[in-house]
Amino acid sequence: MKFLFQPWNEISGVVIRGPLETGFVHVYSGVLNPQSPHLDVLQQLLSEDERQRAARFHFEKNRNEYILSRASLRQFLGTYLAIPPQEVRFAYTPHGKPFLADPSQQIAFNISHTDGQAAFAFARAHAVGVDVEAFRARIKPDEIAERFFSPSERQALREFAPAERHAAFYRCWTRKEAYIKARGEGLSHPLAQFDVALAADPQRVLLATRPDAHEADRWHLQAFPVPEGYAGAVAVSMEPL
DSSP, X not given: OEEEEEEOOTTTOOOOOSSOOXXXXXXXXXXXXXXXXXXXXXXXXXXXXXXXXXXXXXXXXXXXXXXXXXXXXXXXXHHHHTSOGGXXXXXXXXXXXXXXXXXXXXXXXXXXXXXXXXEEEEEESSOEEEEEEEOOTTOOHHHHHHHHSXXXXXXXXXXXXXXXXXXXXXXXXXXXXXXXXXXXXXXXXXXXXXXXXXXXXXXXXXXXXSSOGGGGGGEEEEEOOOOTTEEEEEEEESSOO
């Protein structure tokens, strides 16, 4: 599986890497501006249920980020499928992960956004998940790791110097999130049931899966470039849908 990474922002709009071929994953990431002057235009690309969901956000920043990311997702998919963004139709898994309602379209996708950044991932006929997170100084990595990480990950985190622990924690978290999002199970899949590497550039990211030890061989995880103060990861199944 080959990964192609490309910067994105809502000002320059959607520019794809070309046709989405089998065996490739396209990942786009960049600045998400909740004060975008294009919000009104982008909101018109959304379906009625998406506009209703946007209206339910209490904070304007969260509402605008949802509009920007969802409209951009529609633009990406519309470009890949050669249809207007408004004509993209979604269905949802029991855990809320969206997918294309028309099975003949065969494009799997995932989206993530955090403070100031968004990421989109696309693959043809292979499950894909993506996660991007902004570092938050107030969190306590060791305490969260004790609740959610596997024993080997907790040990690996303790081996980092205190100054490096935040970055290592977020590398671990985004890799785990990308994997469970690709599986479409959300947090119903126990985070301690699999191990990922915490190093910045490991040879292998998904180290072990339980109870099926062979599951780790059926997935590929990879970090992608993000600005300082963020972490990002993408996961893709090596087996077709």
